[in-house]
Amino acid sequence: MTTLGRGFLMLVLVFLYAPIVVMIAMAFNTSELYTLPIVPTLHWFEALSVNDKLLNASRNSVLIALVTAVLATAIGGLASLALARRSFRGRSLLQLLLLPPIAIPWLITGTAMLVFFFWTGIGRGLHAMIIGHVALAIPYVVLVVGTGLKTLRADLEEAAMSLGSTPIHAFFSITLPLLAPSLIAAALFAFAVSLDQFVVSYFLATPGVSTLPVEIYSSIRKGFTPEINAISTILLVSSATLFLVFAVLTKMGGEGERR
Amino acid sequence: MTSAGAASPPRSQRARQGLSTAGLLLPAYGWLLLAVFLPLGAMFIFSFLKTTPFGSSKPLVFTIQNYLAFVNRPYLVDVAWTSLQLGFWTTGLCALIGLPAALALSRATKGRFRQVVFLLTILPFWTNGLVRIFSWTMLLREGGIIDALLHLVVPGAGSISLLYSFPAIVIGLVHAYLPYMILTCYLAVDSIEDGLIDAARSLGARAPTVFATVILPLALPGLISGSILIFVPVIGSFMEPRILGGRIGVTMGTVVEDQFTQAYNWPLGSALSFSMLAVVLVIFAIFSRALRGRMLDA
Numbered sequence: 120m121t122t123l124g125r126g127f128l129m130l131v132l133v134f135l136y137a138p139i140v141v142m143i144a145m146a147f148n149t150s151e152l153y154t155l156p157i158v159p160t161l162h163w164f165e166a167l168s169v170n171d172k173l174l175n176a177s178r179n180s181v182l183i184a185l186v187t188a189v190l191a192t193a194i195g196g197l198a199s200l201a202l203a204r205r206s207f208r209g210r211s212l213l214q215l216l217l218l219p220p221i222a223i224p225w226l227i228t229g230t231a232m233l234v235f236f237f238w239t240g241i242g243r244g245l246h247a248m249i250i251g252h253v254a255l256a257i258p259y260v261v262l263v264v265g266t267g268l269k270t271l272r273a274d275l276e277e278a279a280m281s282l283g284s285t286p287i288h289a290f291f292s293i294t295l296p297l298l299a300p301s302l303i304a305a306a307l308f309a310f311a312v313s314l315d316q317f318v319v320s321y322f323l324a325t326p327g328v329s330t331l332p333v334e335i336y337s338s339i340r341k342g343f344t345p346e347i348n349a350i351s352t353i354l355l356v357s358s359a360t361l362f363l364v365f366a367v368l369t370k371m372g373g374e375g376e377r378r
Numbered sequence: 379m380t381s382a383g384a385a386s387p388p389r390s391q392r393a394r395q396g397l398s399t400a401g402l403l404l405p406a407y408g409w410l411l412l413a414v415f416l417p418l419g420a421m422f423i424f425s426f427l428k429t430t431p432f433g434s435s436k437p438l439v440f441t442i443q444n445y446l447a448f449v450n451r452p453y454l455v456d457v458a459w460t461s462l463q464l465g466f467w468t469t470g471l472c473a474l475i476g477l478p479a480a481l482a483l484s485r486a487t488k489g490r491f492r493q494v495v496f497l498l499t500i501l502p503f504w505t506n507g508l509v510r511i512f513s514w515t516m517l518l519r520e521g522g523i524i525d526a527l528l529h530l531v532v533p534g535a536g537s538i539s540l541l542y543s544f545p546a547i548v549i550g551l552v553h554a555y556l557p558y559m560i561l562t563c564y565l566a567v568d569s570i571e572d573g574l575i576d577a578a579r580s581l582g583a584r585a586p587t588v589f590a591t592v593i594l595p596l597a598l599p600g601l602i603s604g605s606i607l608i609f610v611p612v613i614g615s616f617m618e619p620r621i622l623g624g625r626i627g628v629t630m631g632t633v634v635e636d637q638f639t640q641a642y643n644w645p646l647g648s649a650l651s652f653s654m655l656a657v658v659l660v661i662f663a664i665f666s667r668a669l670r671g672r673m674l675d676a
Contacts, residue, residue, distance in 0.1 A: 124486030128495055131479045131556070135502050138513030138553065141523060145516065198406035205399045213407065220414050222606075224614025224658065226631055227421075227651045228414060230638050234424050234648060235417035237432065254413030257406055311504055317617065322638065335508045339621055343512065351509040358504040366497055 139355070146348035163349040170346055176334040177350060179245065180314055183330065187252040187313035192306040194253070195260030202261065203268040217258040225318035228255070233322040247323040248330065252316055256309035263308055263369070267301025304368040307361050314358065425648035444649030454633070454650075461630040462657075464544075464619070465612045468551040469605045475552070476559030476604060477567075477597060483560070484568040496564075500557050507554060511621050514550045515541055518622070542624035550622045551612055559604035566600025567593065602665055610658050630654055 149158040167173060201207075202214060220228065229251070236247050271294070279289040317332035324333045331354070335347055428439040448454050479499075487495055502510065517523045520539035528535050540546045570593065578588045616631030623629075630650065637647030 121486040124482030127478060128482045128487070131475060131560075132495070132498055134553065135499065135556065137517060138510045139502060139505060141513045141516050142509055145513075194405040194409060197402045201399045201402035205395070205402075207396065207399055213403065216407065216410065216415075219418075220410065222610060222658075222662075223418075223655065224611050224631075226614035226616060226634060227655055228417070230634065230647060230651055231417035231421040232413060233638060234644060235420040238420055238424075250409075250413050254410055257409060261406070315504070315506055317508060332506060332508050335506065335512075336617060339508065339512050347509065347512075351506050355505045359501060362501055362504040363497075 142348050143352050143355070145345055146352040148345065151345060163345040166344075167346045167349045173331070173334055173346060173350055176329050176331045179328060180331040183245065183248050183252055183320075184310045184313040186249050187256050188306040188310040190249075190253045191256035191260050191309040192264075192302055195257040195305065195309075196264050196302055198257070199261040199264040199268060203265050204273060217261055220255050220258050225255075225316075229319040229322040232319065236323065243323045243325050244328045248320050251319040251323055252313040255316065255319065256312050259308050259312060260305040263305040264298070264301050267298055267304075271297050300368045304365050307365045307368075311358060311361060311365075314354075421648045422652060424645055425652050427645040430642055430644045444646050445653070447646060447649060448653070457628055457633055458630055460544075460628065461613055461654075464547060464551065464615070464629060465609045467548045468555060468612045469609045471548065471552045472556050472559040472608050473601055473605060476556055477563045477601060479560050480563035480567050480597075480600070481593065483564055484570075499560050503557055508617060508621075510553065511550050511618050514546070514553065514622060518546050518549070541622065542626060544623070544626065546622040547619050547627055550618045551615065554618065555608040555612065558607045559601075562604035562607065563597055563600040566597045570596050602668070606662065606665055609661060613658060614654060 144157055146163055147157070147159050147161070149160040149162065202210060232247070232251050233243070236242060236250075241247060241250070275297070276289045276293050279293050280286060284292070315332065316330075317336065320330045321333050321336065324330060329337075331350065335351075338344070338347060425444055426440045426442065428441045428443070431438055443450075448458070483492065483495060483499070515522075518539070519525075519541040520537050522539075522541070525537050525539070528538065540549070574592055575588055578592050583591070614631050614634075616629065616635045619627030619629045619632055621627075634647050634650050634654070637643045637650065641647075
């Protein structure tokens with residue numbers, strides 16, 4: 120039974136990684152037409168280094184993701200403090216209101232932002248994409264930080280205050296340091312959500328200001344070059360690193376031992 | 379003394395606490411209001427407009443014509459049906475692969491090995507979805523990598539060119555969303571006590587019976603939340619059908635995209651978006667009722 124189960128898991132992993140392996144292999148393959156056998160080259164990475172359009176889009180992507188990570192973590196972190204530690208009327212309604220950004224198809228959210236931003240004169244571009252990405256990331260941040268707060272005992276803070284500390288001092292000296300891993304994990308999550316976000320960016324990008332996923336989409340439709348595989352490989356390596364940091368910080372995957 | 383104070387703080391302190399709670403919440407919900415809820419409201423109004431109002435000084439004319447699109451443009455019914463089928467196939471296949479994978483992960487692995495497999499399962503989330511979908515075109519197209527591998531094993535075999543077909547879109551979507559199902563099912567399945575399964579076995583139940591009477595009911599919440607997480611975005615997908623479906627990849631998602639980026643008929647696009655949202659909400663309602671019924675039974 121165990122062998123069968125493991126075999127099945129391996130098959131699933133092969134399925135999940137097949138296109139990723141192809142992407143990496145083709146980034147190092149000479150042929151532009153994705154033919155086998157693979158003749159190794161670094162040509163596409165060199166071509167990438169002078170491709171201003173892709174590099175600009177990548178810079179925008181990273182910039183937006185950084186701003187999103189900082190803003191969403193700060194804003195979402197404050198909200199999760201209130202949601203986890205205070206009891207007030209309407210709390211469950213507010214928690215319910217975090218669902219639409221996750222549960223409504225991004226196509227609908229994205230087109231709605233386009234309509235509204237156009238109507239109100241907010242317009243499209245970098246700032247519009249940041250507004251959109253932060254909104255999509257806030258619910259995830261509240262979720263991650265809220266889980267962190269749940270495992271953090273409130274009485275530590277109360278103990279500090281009963282010993283004469285002010286609430287603000289207790290927050291900065293007790294709660295914040297203990298919560299730091301959750302906050303970092305939330306920021307990484309927000310960063311990843313923003314970096315890979317395509318649909319909302321697609322509707323809010325302008326021809327001059329776009330992000331990497333938007334550029335990839337338009338080049339897939341116009342004529343794909345392996346440079347895209349090259350930059351995706353770079354992205355994969357960097358996001359896999361981020362992901363591993365995230366996994367270590369949140370102890371994802373459990374401690375590993377069954378009862 | 380502190381506990382008595384915490385139970386009923388003086389009035390001024392309570393007011394201050396209320397004020398600070400509001401202050402903590404205001405940035406987040408203000409932001410969501412600006413970026414999600416007001417836009418949805420604006421798009422709802424928009425869906426009743428006769429024409430896109432930008433660039434003209436004509437007064438706004440309201441109509442419900444956009445919502446009658448399914449009556450006036452019968453091909454949209456076919457398109458909606460295609461989207462629903464994509465949703466059902468993708469969700470169904472994800473469940474058929476995801477639940478056994480979650481079971482295997484929870485029952486057939488342990489220790490470090492399990493952690494590694496678990497992390498590998500969700501790592502693809504952190505890579506660019508578009509590029510993953512595009513990689514499938516290299517695998518699936520005629521003379522592509524699957525063909526090449528097939529010819530290595532069986533020289534002279536025909537070609538399985540799946541690209542630009544309904545199955546190709548389903549493969550891409552299953553690939554994109556399978557980790558959701560594995561994750562939600564794993565969370566449900568992993569909390570089943572070993573003793574429960576041992577008890578069923580010792581009472582003479584065979585594997586299929588154990589699965590049907592013990593594991594499946596307990597895994598159901600995971601199965602349902604996974605299905606919602608998959609079905610909803612698949613209904614609105616447009617990038618996967620475009621890239622893997624080519625000319626046959628016309629879905630509600632691609633029609634809406636066209637209305638916003640090609641035809642500039644934003645009111646029609648808005649109405650179609652809201653029709654889609656209505657379908658999503660109906661499905662939410664059905665599932666949540668089913669889920670609640672189940673939990674009351676237990």
